Amino acid sequence: MLSAHQNIFLIGPMGAGKTTVGRLLAQTLAKTFLDSDREIETRTGASIPLIFELEGEAGFRAREKAMIDELTRRDGVVLATGGGAILDPDNRRALAGRGLVVYLETSVDEQLRRTARDENRPLLRTADPRGRLEELLRIRAPLYREIADLTVNTDGLLGRRVAAMIGTHLASL
């Protein structure tokens, strides 16, 4: 049985549905929903693309690291992380040690479909988004797998269905 204090951390690539599924799952479990990307934007008053422009990816990663450390210390939350949060070993330790980690696995085809109309992801502002997503996944998939307690393939599934599948799994613990 899942305790009220248990944290759920969603990891996975851009377009995996961490934000979408996280919000639904938090409702189902009556937990607080947090999103590290959104929290960074709210506190800085700047969009992620603007942060990348002004401070580079390194600047964004430093902000993300401080945010992951802070948010994973909370209690009873569903936290949607940024797609690259798992790159940092301290972030991986914080996520693995302070909650149950759910990896939303998604094919590059599906990621492309889901992110096509969205300009908010600086790493996809390239002539070859497919190549970029493939390269990111090659580097990151082992890191997602390394800390995942549960992996859900989201291809062809509505966010609602993914949230329900995770809820069912958690109820069986």
Ligand SMILES: Nc1ncnc2c1ncn2[C@@H]1O[C@H](COP(=O)(O)OP(=O)(O)OP(=O)(O)O)[C@@H](O)[C@H]1O
């Ligand atoms: N299971 C799903 N089926 C269909 N569309 C989805 C699904 N999950 C998310 N989407 C859509 O895909 C887009 C991206 O989803 P979302 O923002 O939740 O991804 P994310 O994992 O949080 O990405 P990021 O790492 O960039 O924050 C949204 O427009 C959302 O409505």
Ligand SMILES: O=C(O)C1=C[C@@H](O)[C@@H](O)[C@H](O)C1
């Ligand atoms: O995959 C990534 O590295 C990113 C994913 C988004 O969630 C944001 O954190 C940002 O656009 C970088």
Ligand SMILES: [Mg+2]
């Ligand atoms: Mg998100």
